[in-house]
Amino acid sequence: MADPILAVECLMKSFGGLRATNDLSIAVERGECHAIIGPNGAGKTTFISQLQGMLRPDAGAIRLDGQDITREPAHVRARLGIARSFQITSLVPDFSVLDHAALAVQARSGHSFRFWRPARGDAALTGPARDALATVGLSPRATTLARDLSHGEARQLELAIAIAQKPKLLLLDEPMAGMGRKDGAAMTRLLAELKKDYSIILVEHDMQAVFSLADRISVLVAGHVIKTGAPDEIRNDPDVRAAYLGH
Amino acid sequence: MADRAPIGSGWRERAPAVLIVFLLAATPLVARALGDPFIVKVATRVVVFAIAAVALNFVVGFGGLVSLCHAGLFGVGGYVVGVLAWHDFNAEPLLFLPGTSNLLVSIPAAAVVVGLLAAIVGAISLRTSGPYFLMITLAFNQMFYYGAVALQKYGGEDGLQIMSNVTLGPFDMSDRYRFFYLALAFLAAAMFVLGRVVRSRFGMALRAASRNETRVIAVGVDPWRYRLVAFVISGVVVGIAGALLAAGQQFISPVDMGWDRSGDLVVMTVLGGIGSVWGPALGAAAFVVLELVLSSWTSHWQLAFGLLVILIVVGLRGGLADLGALAFGRRGTETAHG
Numbered sequence: 247m248a249d250p251i252l253a254v255e256c257l258m259k260s261f262g263g264l265r266a267t268n269d270l271s272i273a274v275e276r277g278e279c280h281a282i283i284g285p286n287g288a289g290k291t292t293f294i295s296q297l298q299g300m301l302r303p304d305a306g307a308i309r310l311d312g313q314d315i316t317r318e319p320a321h322v323r324a325r326l327g328i329a330r331s332f333q334i335t336s337l338v339p340d341f342s343v344l345d346h347a348a349l350a351v352q353a354r355s356g357h358s359f360r361f362w363r364p365a366r367g368d369a370a371l372t373g374p375a376r377d378a379l380a381t382v383g384l385s386p387r388a389t390t391l392a393r394d395l396s397h398g399e400a401r402q403l404e405l406a407i408a409i410a411q412k413p414k415l416l417l418l419d420e421p422m423a424g425m426g427r428k429d430g431a432a433m434t435r436l437l438a439e440l441k442k443d444y445s446i447i448l449v450e451h452d453m454q455a456v457f458s459l460a461d462r463i464s465v466l467v468a469g470h471v472i473k474t475g476a477p478d479e480i481r482n483d484p485d486v487r488a489a490y491l492g493h
Numbered sequence: 494m495a496d497r498a499p500i501g502s503g504w505r506e507r508a509p510a511v512l513i514v515f516l517l518a519a520t521p522l523v524a525r526a527l528g529d530p531f532i533v534k535v536a537t538r539v540v541v542f543a544i545a546a547v548a549l550n551f552v553v554g555f556g557g558l559v560s561l562c563h564a565g566l567f568g569v570g571g572y573v574v575g576v577l578a579w580h581d582f583n584a585e586p587l588l589f590l591p592g593t594s595n596l597l598v599s600i601p602a603a604a605v606v607v608g609l610l611a612a613i614v615g616a617i618s619l620r621t622s623g624p625y626f627l628m629i630t631l632a633f634n635q636m637f638y639y640g641a642v643a644l645q646k647y648g649g650e651d652g653l654q655i656m657s658n659v660t661l662g663p664f665d666m667s668d669r670y671r672f673f674y675l676a677l678a679f680l681a682a683a684m685f686v687l688g689r690v691v692r693s694r695f696g697m698a699l700r701a702a703s704r705n706e707t708r709v710i711a712v713g714v715d716p717w718r719y720r721l722v723a724f725v726i727s728g729v730v731v732g733i734a735g736a737l738l739a740a741g742q743q744f745i746s747p748v749d750m751g752w753d754r755s756g757d758l759v760v761m762t763v764l765g766g767i768g769s770v771w772g773p774a775l776g777a778a779a780f781v782v783l784e785l786v787l788s789s790w791t792s793h794w795q796l797a798f799g800l801l802v803i804l805i806v807v808g809l810r811g812g813l814a815d816l817g818a819l820a821f822g823r824r825g826t827e828t829a830h831g
Contacts, residue, residue, distance in 0.1 A: 300710075332707075349697055349701055353698070353712040353714045359695055361690050365696070365697045368694075407708075
């Protein structure tokens with residue numbers, strides 16, 4: 247395949263005797279929304295964590311936009327263009343919604359060794375931060391503290407932070423986790439908008455959302471990709487049905 | 494408190510700090526009116542420890558780093574002033590440099606020396622976190638302590654008396670009132686500067702890292718570098734406080750830098766409230782005054798003091814700063830941009 251945004255080759259990761267990632271290879275095309283599905287314990291979050299850099303693979307290679315990032319620490323990868331929204335919401339309780347997005351803008355725009363000017367009210371930060379909030383529909387909640395957000399709003403904020411990083415690749419780890427049907431539908435619409443602008447890896451249990459959003463789907467079983475293909479292929483694949491969808 | 498009040502900006506946030514400085518500035522007038530210069534001595538001690546507590550809280554409250562080496566750094570700052578004054582008094586060069594009793598030289602010298610030490614301590618101890626960080630900073634504190642005890646030339650265990658007259662440029666600083674206002678100016682400057690820093694980009698990154706390290710790494714911030722710089726800034730300020738302690742009481746001794754003193758600084762900080770820049774100044778004032786009053790009643794003053802600390806910390810979960818916040822009609826539930 248020509249020039250993918252992300253190329254993963256033969257990734258391996260074991261925890262003791264458990265092979266959480268077993269010879270995993272995947273290529274994500276530019277502008278593609280690539281969903282990763284699989285039964286519980288298939289190693290989806292472990293895989294995402296290795297892409298983001300929180301976990302180091304035992305073997306294999308990860309290339310982002312042609313650059314080998316296998317050995318780069320997580321904060322460097324973020325600067326290189328990988329943004330992750332967490333499966334379990336990860337926010338700063340006493341920071342406002344806008345603060346979160348502004349922090350992402352600030353991190354993207356170079357080092358933060360600026361000691362004098364107040365960060366709040368710095369238009370260079372709040373401008374792009376407000377844009378990110380507007381994209382996910384959180385503008386009215388800009389001054390609300392993270393600890394006062396509803397679950398659905400916190401999930402939206404996770405996404406806004408990732409967008410504010412202006413990443414080359416969005417890693418979305420179950421963006422709809424714990425959402426009701428109404429919030430879930432709103433999130434699906436939002437993701438449908440985002441996929442126009444971003445290359446996305448989407449891990450999600452909501453199959454309706456996955457099949458409507460994904461350009462391609464990879465099926466992960468026991469840390470190994472057993473099949474990659476368009477949604478229709480995956481839906482009708484007998485192996486996949488046996489491993490996963492059938493029950 | 495469990496949920497710390499968010500740091501906002503503007504006049505309302507600074508008002509308590511300004512009020513603290515004004516109230517302290519009035520104490521010499523009270524001392525004059527009552528004809529009791531001892532009050533100025535106590536007020537000076539309050540101000541010096543307030544600077545130290547504000548400095549410590551920069552890493553505790555905003556960096557999430559409970560350091561137990563700050564009394565050591567504080568003491569080293571004091572020894573820099575003391576040793577320079579000793580060489581001035583004895584007209585003996587220190588290596589090849591002459592000594593000095595001029596605070597225009599010795600306070601910056603203390604700040605630089607302690608800042609460098611803080612950089613070394615930070616670079617090593619920030620490799621760890623939690624209880625390990627506590628233990629390593631405690632170990633460094635004891636190294637500084639025994640280092641001071643070993644300075645036989647400068648009094649060793651007995652401490653170092655400053656025999657010369659301390660000056661600030663052309664001004665004689667042995668005048669108690671004058672020295673008090675010098676110290677107060679440093680407290681005001683420390684609260685103002687650190688207040689700016691916690692609201693800057695640097696401060697935002699530092700504070701976010703202290704509350705959720707995973708989150709800041711995920712957006713591309715390496716917490717370690719920010720913590721190290723914060724530790725050095727805190728060290729510089731606590732070094733200045735130590736320099737002022739030595740210059741003000743014309744004396745510095747290892748007793749001022751024991752590990753229990755590091756614990757006292759943490760108590761002052763938490764007692765005052767770690768959610769604001771100025772809170773620990775209240776804690777230092779309460780600590781110094783209570784220590785004085787209670788110890789004049791009974792030698793078991795620490796028992797009563799401990800109970801009081803527990804009551805305050807449990808009752809006002811944001812420390813004494815909560816009282817100020819109540820007075821100014823602010824609680825932690827308000828939004829951050831108010």
